[in-house]
Amino acid sequence: MNVVKNDSVLIIAGNQRGKKGRVLKVFPEKNRIIVEGINLIKRHTKPSTKNTHGGIVEKEASINASNVMVICNRCGQPTRVGRKALSDGAKIIRVRTCAKCNEVL
Numbered sequence: 001m002n003v004v005k006n007d008s009v010l011i012i013a014g015n016q017r018g019k020k021g022r023v024l025k026v027f028p029e030k031n032r033i034i035v036e037g038i039n040l041i042k043r044h045t046k047p048s049t050k051n052t053h054g055g056i057v058e059k060e061a062s063i064n065a066s067n068v069m070v071i072c073n074r075c076g077q078p079t080r081v082g083r084k085a086l087s088d089g090a091k092i093i094r095v096r097t098c099a100k101c102n103e104v105l
């Protein structure tokens, strides 16, 4: 999976196509992610210690990770993610790169 927590992503499929958001959570084993403000569902909750009133709470539901593109911090473009191995002399570090400007994501 090419998406990690705190990435900015663009939704490219589904009814929220074109929206952008920050990744709040990733589920690599399911290939799903939760994006802030995207795919909100209404939950009817009972009062609890956390939410003393209960009622209807809007919450993000997960979406498929293949429905988003990562937005590059440097060029600001939604991009495919490349992979590159860097070496600091002692060890090899695998990083993600922007397919458009080659910046390390």
Ligand SMILES: [Zn+2]
Binding pocket: 072, 073, 074, 075, 076, 077, 079, 098, 099, 100, 101, 102, 103
């Ligand atoms: Zn870029």
